[in-house]
Amino acid sequence: MFDIYGGPVFNMARQQFLQAADILEIPNDQRDRLLYPKRAIAVTCPIHRDDGSTVVYEGYRVQHHLSLGPSKGGVRFSPHVDLGEVAALSLWMSWKCALMNLPYGGAKGGVRVDPYSLSHKELEALSRRFMQELIPFVGPHVDVMAPDIGTNEQVMAWFMDTYSNDAGRTVTEIVTGKPVSCGGTAGRREATGRGVTHLIFRASEEIKLNLSQSSAVIQGFGNVGSVVASELYDLGVKILAISDHTAAYHDPKGLNIPEILKYIATHGVLKGYSTEALIDPATILTIKCDILVPAAVERVITEEIANKIECKILAEAANGPTTVEADAVFAKRPDIFIIPDILCNSGGVTVSYFEWVQDLQQFFWEEEEVINRMTKIMDKGFYETISSAKQLKTTNRMAATCAGLRRVHLAKQARGLFP
Numbered sequence: 576m577f578d579i580y581g582g583p584v585f586n587m588a589r590q591q592f593l594q595a596a597d598i599l600e601i602p603n604d605q606r607d608r609l610l611y612p613k614r615a616i617a618v619t620c621p622i623h624r625d626d627g628s629t630v631v632y633e634g635y636r637v638q639h640h641l642s643l644g645p646s647k648g649g650v651r652f653s654p655h656v657d658l659g660e661v662a663a664l665s666l667w668m669s670w671k672c673a674l675m676n677l678p679y680g681g682a683k684g685g686v687r688v689d690p691y692s693l694s695h696k697e698l699e700a701l702s703r704r705f706m707q708e709l710i711p712f713v714g715p716h717v718d719v720m721a722p723d724i725g726t727n728e729q730v731m732a733w734f735m736d737t738y739s740n741d742a743g744r745t746v747t748e749i750v751t752g753k754p755v756s757c758g759g760t761a762g763r764r765e766a767t768g769r770g771v772t773h774l775i776f777r778a779s780e781e782i783k784l785n786l787s788q789s790s791a792v793i794q795g796f797g798n799v800g801s802v803v804a805s806e807l808y809d810l811g812v813k814i815l816a817i818s819d820h821t822a823a824y825h826d827p828k829g830l831n832i833p834e835i836l837k838y839i840a841t842h843g844v845l846k847g848y849s850t851e852a853l854i855d856p857a858t859i860l861t862i863k864c865d866i867l868v869p870a871a872v873e874r875v876i877t878e879e880i881a882n883k884i885e886c887k888i889l890a891e892a893a894n895g896p897t898t899v900e901a902d903a904v905f906a907k908r909p910d911i912f913i914i915p916d917i918l919c920n921s922g923g924v925t926v927s928y929f930e931w932v933q934d935l936q937q938f939f940w941e942e943e944e945v946i947n948r949m950t951k952i953m954d955k956g957f958y959e960t961i962s963s964a965k966q967l968k969t970t971n972r973m974a975a976t977c978a979g980l981r982r983v984h985l986a987k988q989a990r991g992l993f994p
């Protein structure tokens with residue numbers, strides 16, 4: 576059924592869903608409606624390149640469900656985007672929003688493009704065209720986009736401006752993750768990484784790990800990974816290794832994160848920062864450390880890598896970094912405390928929710944209020960997850976997925992979808 580949602584990433588999200596549905600004993604005839612997206616929109620985005628040629632990019636927006644409110648989720652610009660990946664990410668958004676009790680269904684979008692291959696002008700044209708194509712299908716009470724891999728505050732500002740030009744008035748609440756200068760909230764840019772760090776702190780309390788004497792390895796040094804690195808560094812954690820798609824560095828004495836952040840600010844990528852600390856990026860996830868943070872892409876922790884990982888806390892900042900086969904290995908490794916993705920990186924969408932609320936009310940909060948409210952919501956999700964994992968005798972991932980799925984199921988049931 577629904578063969579259009581193919582590929583390994585959707586398959587993985589489907590398997591996780593089925594495991595959770597089994598735990599919750601959801602009847603078979605109710606599963607397809609919970610699993611398959613409400614709608615998937617495919618668009619073609621033609622732009623004029625600077626050299627005068629025309630090129631057409633494929634784009635997607637998948638809205639998984641609208642049972643709890645508008646759908647919500649980021650848009651990624653990446654050469655690896657396909658419909659199956661975007662659909663899988665929309666499912667994870669649904670469980671994430673419901674786990675955190677946010678009034679949203681899940682959605683995700685993507686354009687199959689290498690954003691580094693575009694000039695600033697071309698990137699603006701592509702961003703505007705993608706939003707233009709989606710105007711009939713989105714809205715502040717229908718579907719609200721946000722940043723993800725390869726997109727940022729500037730892209731969100733172009734999305735908002737394009738939608739607003741069509742509406743004939745400024746509609747800040749159409750996207751989140753915008754610059755503060757045009758309706759963004761204080762603290763959204765840092766929110767995902769900040770939330771990851773907060774839950775690493777909570778996990779360290781659970782396993783009695785002294786953070787100021789611990790070490791970390793971080794894969795991915797973008798919006799999320801760089802903030803986690805900087806926050807952990809400030810807490811006294813020794814950052815042993817980092818990577819992006821251009822380079823990976825390892826220094827057993829600890830990397831100088833403030834210096835690397837300055838390098839990134841001028842060079843954009845890690846390549847060229849150091850020659851002595853360079854390592855093979857394929858080895859980064861198996862470096863012995865206390866805290867391992869995958870903050871890049873899906874499916875990087877395979878069964879083989881899971882067997883070799885030597886960490887105490889696995890903080891899944893990325894969406895879907897751990898395959899189902901790797902999870903089976905971790906189920907037999909209680910030595911590793913896993914903070915599953917839908918919980919670990921939920922600070923981003925939580926603060927996006929705050930941005931949407933502020934835009935709807937045109938009443939803006941101080942950053943301190945944003946952070947306090949975010950950590951309160953994340954703490955609730957964290958403690959609910961670990962106590963329900965114990966109660967259900969399952970993993971933290973299954974406990975978190977079950978909590979999200981249960982809320983979506985209950986909403987659909989109450990609204991009359993299921994008898």
Ligand SMILES: NC(=O)C1=CN([C@@H]2O[C@H](COP(=O)(O)OP(=O)(O)OC[C@H]3O[C@@H](n4cnc5c(N)ncnc54)[C@H](OP(=O)(O)O)[C@@H]3O)[C@@H](O)[C@H]2O)C=CC1
Nearest residue numbers: 723724725767795796797798799819820871893894920923
């Ligand atoms: N932004 C947000 O608010 C949220 C993001 N997430 C998730 O966090 C993850 C990171 O997103 P974000 O930081 O926003 O994205 P960015 O585009 O800002 O950064 C992605 C980072 O990952 C690196 N990367 C990409 N592929 C690889 C690879 N194969 N090996 C090593 N590094 C790689 C990129 O390197 P390079 O720059 O060289 O391409 C970049 O450093 C994603 O899984 C995303 O879905 C989850 C919740 C919210």
Ligand SMILES: O=C(O)CCC(=O)C(=O)O
Nearest residue numbers: 648649721723923924927
């Ligand atoms: O901020 C948002 O709305 C969504 C962020 C996102 O894409 C994610 O949590 O994976």
